Amino acid sequence: MSANLEKAFHNEPAAKIKSKKESSIYRFFANLFRSWTGTLGFIIILGLLFISIFGPWITPYDPLYADFSKKLLPPMTDGHLLGTDQLGRDILSRIIVGARVSVIIGVLTVVIAGIFGTVVGIISGYFRGWVDVVLMRIVDVQLSFPFILLVLVINAIIGAGLRNIIISLAIGGWVIFARMIRSEVLALREKEFITACVATGVSRFEILFRHILPNLFTPLIILASLQIGTFIIAEASVSFLGFGVQPPEPAWGNMLNEGKDYIFSSWWLITFPGIAIIIAALGVNLFGDWLRDTLDPELKGE
Amino acid sequence: MKQKVLLSVNNLKKYYDIPQGLFKEKIIVKAVDDISFTITKGETFALVGESGCGKSTTGRTILKLTEPTGGRIIFDGNDIAALPYKKMRTLRNRMQMVFQDPYASLNPKKTVREILTEPLRVHKKFDHDTRLKKVKSMLEIVGLSEYHLDRYPHEFSGGQRQRIGIARAVILQPDFIIADEPVSALDVSVQSQVINLMLELQKEFELTYLFISHDLSVIQHMTDRVAVMYLGKIVEIAKTEDLFTNPKHPYTKALLSAVPITHPKEKKERIILKGDVPSPANPPSGCTFHPRCPAALDICKTQAPKTSEHGNSHSVSCHLYNKIEEEIPHAISHS
Amino acid sequence: MSEKILEINDLRVQFKNGKEKVQPIRGVSFHINKGETLGIVGESGCGKSVTSLAIMGLLPDKTSEIASGNILFNNQDLSKLTDKQFRKLRGNDISMIFQEPMTSLNPVFTIGEQLKEPLRRHKNMSKSQARKEIISMLQQVGLPRAEQLIDEYPHQLSGGMRQRVMISLALLCKPQLMIADEPTTALDVTIQAQILDLLKKLKAESDMSLMLITHDLGVVAEMCNRVVVMYAGEVVEEAEVNDLFDSPKHPYTKGLMQSLPSNNDRKSKLFSIKGQVPRPSEITGGCAFANRCPHVLERCVKETPPSFTHQNHLSKCWLQDTSYKEVNHDETKGTAIR
Structure with a gap:
């Protein structure tokens, strides 16, 4: 009965689908603007990208310039919109420049962890056998270890810094991709169109690359968009603990770290970077949620 | 006999x-x-x-x-x-097969062209142009037309999908x-x-x-x-x-x-x-x-x-x- | 004529998907008499x-609405009922069995737990009374070992047994109307024969009315007194079952019957209706069947045919126009709304 209902729904837009590029971009935005949470997420992401690219040119002050005569100014004084820190540096400028670190880390980590996790997931799910058993036990062991703790341990070994934190976050984060891709592959393997390929005489590798891989694209995009938020927060946590981006280079996490000593006297030191982290993570997650909601029914409907 | x-x-x-x-x-x-x-x-x-x-x-x-x-x-x-x-x-x-469920047996991410060319490609039959000709004539035979070549399975009705499935088997x-x-x-x-x-x-x-x-x-x-x-x-x-x-x-x-x-x-x-x-x-x-x-x-x-x-x-x-x-x-x- | 238990007048249901609106039902009218089996x-x-969901008040709230028309059940308009009033009616006066016996039972409750729900709610029975009632009902639908079965879980039963459980659930409160939506489609032929046999037997024992929704003309021939044929959201033909099979009037019904393999010579080319059912968005003016009809006239493309009735045999086709008089003048106005 619900299948019938669904058909009644799906028939209609299907009639108007054209296999042209413009129309699919048009449909993307038409769909996006229908959901206010998705739209908000999208706007936040655009904003993040903008300031992370043009940050150094739009900051009101030099984020590294210390002026002790102006230290710990509260917000809205002397032209410092969000106030200054213990060294007299402009907080707004530091947040704007720090956005770049968050974006770079979020995106790069997802790309690296995503690629590695996908490869492992595919090998595990498609070839099964002892390879699968070994790989999945590794995943299990790693999942039983707290994510942040693992990242800290790796950082402690390989040292701090932007490059190393990306490496450590990717090592901590690939397992989620591997798990999900493996289960997707397992489900796809049993699909009738894959059986149809075997019956046609398509080789195993061609089935994998021509038929299974394209069907992994949508779930991968969804997971990646949701993971970016996780990694941004993780980076902030690690920097907060002093392992991440090293001062004086501004990053949201180490701003929190430096500000924590003044939490009772100068609340703005820690509040504004915190809000920046929340907004960034929220924006990415809202958008990711919307992506999942719009793309998933399509997956099921087919 | x-x-x-x-x-x-x-x-x-x-x-x-x-x-x-x-x-x-x-x-x-x-x-x-x-x-x-x-x-x-x-x-x-x-x-x-x-x-x-x-x-x-x-x-x-x-x-x-x-x-x-x-x-x-x-x-x-x-x-x-x-x-x-x-x-x-x-x-x-x-030896080929036609499946029961025309919704499940076609890859949703492939166009009709790709679905029908695949068997010919896999078995290395004909060159590129002849394959396309074959696919087009097969579509005619099963009651679809050239104009459907670049469409995806979800754009077809159940009966049409089954025709595509049959075309794939017979091509x-x-x-x-x-x-x-x-x-x-x-x-x-x-x-x-x-x-x-x-x-x-x-x-x-x-x-x-x-x-x-x-x-x-x-x-x-x-x-x-x-x-x-x-x-x-x-x-x-x-x-x-x-x-x-x-x-x-x-x-x-x-x-x-x-x-x-x-x-x-x-x-x-x-x-x-x-x-x-x-x-x-x-x-x-x-x-x-x-x-x-x-x-x-x-x-x-x-x-x-x-x-x-x-x-x-x-x-x-x-x-x-x-x-x-x-x-x-x-x-x-x-x- | 006998009393009407259910009457549907010019029902239109509208689905919304964003800005797009679809009408899967466009002006459906029919009725069910007391004690009869109506096939759809x-x-x-x-x-x-969708029609059956509308009757049961089960249309999805947010995305659909009844755009016009009414559904009269014992002269009470169901389309105006609140949720609470509907809950009183469902499972009590009107009950429904679905196509998929595998998914319509909740896997985490025993048969007894699921069946006692309507009895406790509608009939206020005590636990032991309800149990007794359930066991006798399970026996009535031909389930063996009813005393043990009542404490078993759905996964322990086969498809045919589950459909029997669903039927007993639908019958528990002795409803006046039962709606069966493709009750045998998911079952094997020999099990289908069992279930149809059971439905016939149960019908004969009570004065319940049955609305049987199916795509299988054989099931209709076997079970129904009267038949409504629907196409693309409209009733295209309505007749007594014998009339319909002896002399179908609408080209769609004719085509449907002629295309059955058993009505064609072995290995010959089957009669078939060309083309396919139009999508709701593709229906504009004119007769919805016009693009597939072998007798299509110029008029069919331009004007929507009204329903012509002759000796209780209704057909919505211009071919009936010359010899029969028009009954439903309002119908043509309906096109303007579309």
């Missing part, structure tokens, strides 16, 4: 192990249990039976989509059961096609279109069909011989007309009598079977049909019946026919 | 399931 045998299946078995946890013995499900039949070139051979009787498994095992547990499948002189994966791949251009011009319930997911008015298409294609390309279905009216319409399956075994094989006019096995009789009438004034004597089909994991002893059989004898409970021939290549596996012909009791004639 | 025949997407 002796016709050429295209496929012969001998004592085919397909068992599945179902593990029951650490300390329990695993259950063996005999999905297909020791069946034999032959299909001659150009004929349409039907496998009929209810869900779980093993008819689909038989089809898939013949194409080696699952490995047989035992027995031989001989296709035009090649023993498929023993063939390695790579050799089997090259043989696949001569390599195979000798043999296994059609697993090709029309049962379709609406009545579309069903007849697809049946017509299959009959036309058979004439045009001299195809041999193994037609798997539970729909007796479709089987009566388009097949030459029928094998009736029950719980993994073939209980009766006969020419289609023979089977429908003179069914012998009590199960076949019940099955035929269960077909709904075609006109409200038609009076039909029903043989309503008791109970459900037993689980193949735990089949009854002796003749597996005996708990539901209206004519069960004592011997049926303990001993599996042998297959006996009754002229005109009509064979039955039932104790009622293991004795002398005249003794066929009236008890089971339309009760 | 049509292919997928013709609106037969």
Whole structure:
């Protein structure tokens, strides 16, 4: 009965689908603007990208310039919109420049962890056998270890810094991709169109690359968009603990770290970077949620 | 006139192990249990039976989509059961399959062009331009047009998708096609279109069909011989007309009598079977049909019946026919 | 004429998907008499399931609405009922069985727990009373070992048994109307024969009315007194079952019957209706069947045919125009709304 209902729904837009590029971009935005949470997420992401690219040119002050005569100014004084820190540096400028670190880390980590996790997931799910058993036990062991703790341990070994934190976050984060891709592959393997390929005489590798891989694209995009938020927060946590981006280079996490000593006297030191982290993570997650909601029914409907 | 045998299946078995946890013995499900039949070139051979009787498994095992547990499948002189994966791949251009669910059997991310070109590409037939020509002409044959080439499966209706599925199977011009319930997911008015298409294609390309279905009216319409399956075994094989006019096995009789009438004034004597089909994991002893059989004898409970021939290549596996012909009791004639 | 238990007048249901609006049902009218079995025949997407959902008040709230028309059950308009009033009615006066017996039972409750729900709610029965009632009902639908079965879980039963459980659930409160949506489609032929046999027997024992939704003309021939044929959200033909099978009037019904393999010579080319069911968005003016009809006239493309009735045999086709008089003048106005 619900299948019938669904058909009644799906028939209609299907009639108007054209296999042209413009129309699919048009449909993307038409769909996006229908959901206010998705739209908000999208706007936040655009904003993040903008300031992370043009940050150094739009900051009101030099984020590294210390002026002790102006230290710990509260917000809205002397032209410092969000106030200054213990060294007299402009907080707004530091947040704007720090956005770049968050974006770079979020995106790069997802790309690296995503690629590695996908490869492992595919090998595990498609070839099964002892390879699968070994790989999945590794995943299990790693999942039983707290994510942040693992990242800290790796950082402690390989040292701090932007490059190393990306490496450590990717090592901590690939397992989620591997798990999900493996289960997707397992489900796809049993699909009738894959059986149809075997019956046609398509080789195993061609089935994998021509038929299974394209069907992994949508779930991968969804997971990646949701993971970016996780990694941004993780980076902030690690920097907060002093392992991440090293001062004086501004990053949201180490701003929190430096500000924590003044939490009772100068609340703005820690509040504004915190809000920046929340907004960034929220924006990415809202958008990711919307992506999942719009793309998933399509997956099921087919 | 002796016709050429295209496929012969001998004592085919397909068992599945179902593990029951650490300390329990695993259950063996005999999905297909020791069946034999032959299909001659150009004929349409039907496998009929209810869900779980093993008819689909038989089809898939013949194409080696699952490995047989035992027995031989001989296709035009090649023993498929023993063939390695790579050799089997090259043989696949001569045997193809049409699936039941036209929604599940086409990759949602591929256009019609990609779906239909794939078999030709895989088997390295023709150059690029000839392939495209072939695909276009195949689309015409199955009642679609060139204009559908770059569309995705979800843009088509069920009937159209099934046409695409059939085109994919026929484009390599195979000798043999296994059609697993090709029309049962379709609406009545579309069903007849697809049946017509299959009959036309058979004439045009001299195809041999193994037609798997539970729909007796479709089987009566388009097949030459029928094998009736029950719980993994073939209980009766006969020419289609023979089977429908003179069914012998009590199960076949019940099955035929269960077909709904075609006109409200038609009076039909029903043989309503008791109970459900037993689980193949735990089949009854002796003749597996005996708990539901209206004519069960004592011997049926303990001993599996042998297959006996009754002229005109009509064979039955039932104790009622293991004795002398005249003794066929009236008890089971339309009760 | 006998009393009408259910009457549907010019029902239109509208689905919304964003800005797009679809009408899967466009002006459906029919009625069910007390004690009769009415068959509703049509292919997928013709609106037969949506009609039954509308009667049961089960249309999805947010995305659909009844755009016009009414549904009268014992002269009470169901389309105006609140949720609470509907809950009183459902499972009590009107009950429904669905196509998929596998998914319509909740796997985590025993049969007894699921069946006692309507009895406790509608009939205020005590536990032991309800149990007794359930066991006797399970026996009535031909289930063996009812005393044990009541404490078993759905996965322990086969498809046929589950459908029997669903039927007993639908019957428990002795409803006046039962709606069966493709009750045998998911079942094997021999099990289908059992279930149809059971439904016939139950019908004969009570004065319940049955609305049988199916795509299978054989099931209709076997079970129904009267038949409504639906196509693309409209009723195209309505007649006594014998009339319909003896002399179908609408080209769609004719085509449907002629395309059955059993009505064609073996191995011959089957009669078939060309083309396919239009999508709701593709239906504009004119007769919805015009693009597939072998007798299509110029008029069919331009004007929507009204319903012509002759001796209780209704057909929505211009071919009936010359010899029969028009009954439903309002129908043509309906096109303007579309």
